[in-house]
Amino acid sequence: MSIITVENVVKSFDALGVLRGISFTLNEGEVLSIIGPSGSGKSTLLRCLTQLERIDSGRIEVCSMTMAHSTGGTIQYADAKTLKQIRLKLGLVFQNFNLFPHMSVLRNITEAQVNVLAKSKGEAVATARQLLAKMGLEEKEDAYPCHLSGGQQQRVSIARALALNPTVLCFDEPTSALDPELTIEILKVIKDLAKEKMTMIVVTHEMAFARDISDRVIFMDEGLIVEEGPPDVLFNAPAKERTQRFLSRYGQ
Amino acid sequence: MSIITVENVVKSFDALGVLRGISFTLNEGEVLSIIGPSGSGKSTLLRCLTQLERIDSGRIEVCSMTMAHSTGGTIQYADAKTLKQIRLKLGLVFQNFNLFPHMSVLRNITEAQVNVLAKSKGEAVATARQLLAKMGLEEKEDAYPCHLSGGQQQRVSIARALALNPTVLCFDEPTSALDPELTIEILKVIKDLAKEKMTMIVVTHEMAFARDISDRVIFMDEGLIVEEGPPDVLFNAPAKERTQRFLSRYGQ
Amino acid sequence: MRNLLPLLLAGTITTLKIFVLTLLFSIPLGALVARGRMSKNPIVSTVINIYIMIMRGTPLILQLLFVYFGPYYLFGASYDRFTAVIIGFVINYAAYFAEIYRGGVQSIPIGQWEASLVLGFSRAHTFTHVIVPQVVKRIIPAMGNEVITLVKDTALAQTIGVAELFRVAQSASARQFSTTPIVIAGLFYFIMNGVVSRLFDRFEKKLDYYH
Amino acid sequence: MRNLLPLLLAGTITTLKIFVLTLLFSIPLGALVARGRMSKNPIVSTVINIYIMIMRGTPLILQLLFVYFGPYYLFGASYDRFTAVIIGFVINYAAYFAEIYRGGVQSIPIGQWEASLVLGFSRAHTFTHVIVPQVVKRIIPAMGNEVITLVKDTALAQTIGVAELFRVAQSASARQFSTTPIVIAGLFYFIMNGVVSRLFDRFEKKLDYYH
């Protein structure tokens, strides 16, 4: 079943065309990796999905709800209520975590449960503790983000996103702000989520990792999807010259 | 010929023993990589060599000059003149570049030549241009560091160190502040230097790279050298269990 | 000398009243002003900007004269001098506070807004629960400086005849032919400022549990 | 009215003299004070710290009275009131500037010192060629605020009888029974501050070629 459908999405910043007609679908339980050189529009694509940016034209559908679609040259966004529903379907884990520095780890994870999902405090705390345990952070619930290592902060931010029980979890270079050894921790967490059949979109520069976890890989360049396919095919026998060139740089 | 001799170097920060008896030698034209987990003392070791930290005991000799040695329980540093001479033998490329933001690229590279080596302005500029050409930055001499990408900044900082014609060039995780694609640029620069038989010490987390360029690799943990050897041996058949454990994490 | 201290204490009470009332009104008013300054409506933001520029660009002593005498010359209305002092100080300090608040809000990384948005927080919730608590922490040092300036600026209230600490000390000094009252007043200001910095330091430490 | 402007301009000249002389002396003196404040000698740093605390903790108007009359009461010596105003302003502003300098120096990343050391620069060269240029850029906004405060503070020189702009305006007001001179004085201050901010903005832009 298709959870996200993106059709011909276009997005410019002033004169700069950042997304120049992107289409893809994401199915339930699927892990999609997006790779590509810096500036190719990967982050912008995730930001459009999570409503941090507005698209200029095209169509985005999430869990059978239309978020935005072009009609007669103008873009039409859904009403506020639908947009909010859609927002809750998609979790986003930021590159630089964006944890709330003034809240304890526990409160970072419960805040939205209580204030957005209107769960009781007790329920929220229970969910948070469960997620912290899963992330191996049982003992950190009273700590503040500044006292955690980068890897721990990233795990908290994953727990924060998971606490809202999203249908899809999006990652924007989840390890780029981490030390190499910490990277490994996070990649393991994401792998575990993949095993649990969590639907995910992962923007990453870690080719080995993308190959390892993905069901499908998209290679983007200059605002377009250059090539798309299962990791085996895309990494071992890329069809396009651009993809080959990009991957060869990582071959060393 | 041995250029650097380190004997039983000990260094503590308050109660924390960061270097707990380090000994090694570095020969002319040799490339030495230092690997090891975070906090093992790699940066501190480089900082002791470059006189950014004082050692507590042990002996350091550079180009046949004694920088520091223990006599009867107290550490004895050489006189200011010798220390200055030694300082000029060792170039250091910082993890976060530490370029001078208010100086143009050219001036970053000429400043020390003129003010420390007392070269003429013209001579200094000629050297700088030569190095910039080598780094592929001919067109950036008038740019300011803030207008360069991370990789370009790192190359300028390498040029700045090389401009003083050091006998040994030390790198502290030269790529850790860089995007993956930019990393490749820098590794290529260092490889080229290795080909030219530049004597180098490289602290790095890039195992593939360490294996590729090093004549010898040191694996440190908790302030001690756990294992030392040619890369083929150390990476393929590490003798110590700790080394195996560390390397397996990078194996994925 | 026996009678000096009670006198100076009475002046100190007036000084403290000015101090407390000014903070009480200018701290929230500053928030409103900051809101207006950041408004997308260009008329509102321009008007507020001019107001801030005047408040910051002319001596407070002159503003006090206007606030007290202006209404009469303009509308024939007059009012209590103490009220005028409070109004003068409040509109002056609100302008300074507004600029501090604005700097604070703009220094919060955009990522905090984005994370809140993605988690589904309303704008109001984001502002009150995510942004404001962080702004408070960031602006404490600047606010501390401004509040210390206020302690000293209260000495200007005498311009329109309010007998605060410095006025009382100067009169006593003239009467007694000695600078002792002024030295003592200086000590009082010093102590008040000491207390204010101590409070701000403590507040800053209290918020030191995160950064 | 015909004669008002020349009068106010004369007052403005005095105001500008105070302004310029204060900056001329306090900007370098502040550097010395900052040096002392950061001294490793605990006596020096404590003494300087107390001096800074007093300067920042008591009203300037009170400091001016002391500077002018203090020497007589202490040593029987007296001197020119204009000199006293300049001394009073200079020692007050030097304290504020010192704290700004100190903040600036301490905000420069340690890496700048380390890179200079490894390249073999002397401490002096590092300070004058690496640290100071970066400090200058960082402290411009804070210095701008302080200098604008100075423009307004010149109005306090009248405390010890120096006929600067505000004093002249008040006298003219008394003679003419009108607030017009004070309004015009306000405008003058506003213009002076406008010029000062413009200069600082320009200076800031000029150093915008790097960050």
Added chain:
Amino acid sequence: AKEQKSLEDNSLEKVMSKGRFVMGLDDSFPPMGFRDEKGEIVGFDVDLAREVTKRLGVELKLQPIDWNAKEQELNTGNIDCIWNGFTITDERKAAMTFTPPYIHNAQVVVVRDDAPYTTLASLAGKTVGYQAGSSASQAIDDSPAFKSSIKQLIEFKENLTGLMDLEIGGIDALVVDVTVASDNIRRSGKAFRILAEELAPEDYGIGFRKGDQKLADAVWEQLVAMHNDGTLAQIAIAWFDVDNTVVGN
């Protein structure tokens, strides 16, 4: 002060040898001393001082001072005298050396023309202002009945601020020197009037540093001479329309 008395009084020689006589005054105290439209300090006292110094053969330097700090100014030697409608009081006499009175003055009460007040008693329960550090404060202290009858006393840095405040109704009455009051009312054309009942009759003298008797005497001698040859009356009439001086009485 005692210490100074025991010293030899060389005040006159000092001024004569400097060739300069520094007169301390509040330059916003019309008509005794104030700045005219050209910014020059003029006034009745200034004219007197000019004549006196001319006759003494020294230069006159006019030094505007902050009225609140006048004692410090005098004691620290920044000025040689305070000569600016300076009321002789016992307290001041103890602290400095005065000439005999040269002009009569009184502290009077100024009210708005339309106000109902006619006597001091009618100001009971009202708010009254005066200039800080002026002799008005002494005059009020010396009239305990009046002082206790009024509601509140307000100190102003400047008489002008007090008069402005009177105009806007912030205070009901201002206690001020009669010379200042009449001059202000005359020049401003504001609707003020002076209560007939005087608060405290008083005399203006010239204040010198305690012990500077010789200088005080020298100045006084010239004033007496000016009285005798009519110059004094001439100056008074120029400023007050009448000769209200009391030299020689």
